[in-house]
Amino acid sequence: MPTISRATMPNYRRAKTGGATYFFTLVTYQRQPVLCLDESRAALNKVVSEIARRYPFTVDAWVLLPDHLHCIWTLPEGDSDYSTRWALIKKDFTKSIMQTAIAYMPNQSRKRHREGTIWQRRFWEHQIRDEVDYSNHMDYIHFNPVKHKLAESPRDWPYSSFKKLVAQGLYEEDWGCGADISLPEDTGRE
Numbered sequence: 001m002p003t004i005s006r007a008t009m010p011n012y013r014r015a016k017t018g019g020a021t022y023f024f025t026l027v028t029y030q031r032q033p034v035l036c037l038d039e040s041r042a043a044l045n046k047v048v049s050e051i052a053r054r055y056p057f058t059v060d061a062w063v064l065l066p067d068h069l070h071c072i073w074t075l076p077e078g079d080s081d082y083s084t085r086w087a088l089i090k091k092d093f094t095k096s097i098m099q100t101a102i103a104y105m106p107n108q109s110r111k112r113h114r115e116g117t118i119w120q121r122r123f124w125e126h127q128i129r130d131e132v133d134y135s136n137h138m139d140y141i142h143f144n145p146v147k148h149k150l151a152e153s154p155r156d157w158p159y160s161s162f163k164k165l166v167a168q169g170l171y172e173e174d175w176g177c178g179a180d181i182s183l184p185e186d187t188g189r190e
Helices: 039-053 082-097 109-114 131-147 162-167
Strands: 019-025 059-066 067-076 124-127
Touching: 019 131, 039 059, 039 082, 059 109, 059 131, 067 162, 131 162
Parallel strands: none
Antiparallel strands: 019 067, 019 124, 059 067
């Protein structure tokens, strides 16, 4: 097997604008369908709240699907360190879940990297550019359960911020129900 030199390895560049708004996708290890389980949702909610208290950020939108999640965060002015936040969330969530039956035993590579078996190693991030981009990603998040045939409409999926945003007047309750929805092209978010 040929050896890959550092020169040929991918260069993962992350957007790093302080105070910006970002879209994220995180996927479970081997697409395990564990995120919508009661114990997973409770643990994730607790961990995200704890990390947000220690390292503030605002969750603008969120959807939890069995094997991945999408969200939009806005970071405080001058702060661009979402990587630390995600690392802590993933670590603390994994520690919490490792006590349950849904955890798998890590292989040698994951042990060597001190990783659990709940999350894929990396995550997808996209810095929101403008209001149109923000709106497109909000729609993408809330329509995602319909796209994956987990719900008939966004209002039917219980694990998203859709109902909260309807209550705030940002969406109509029947948005995404039977009408053609124009969403941005998939760009590797899943």
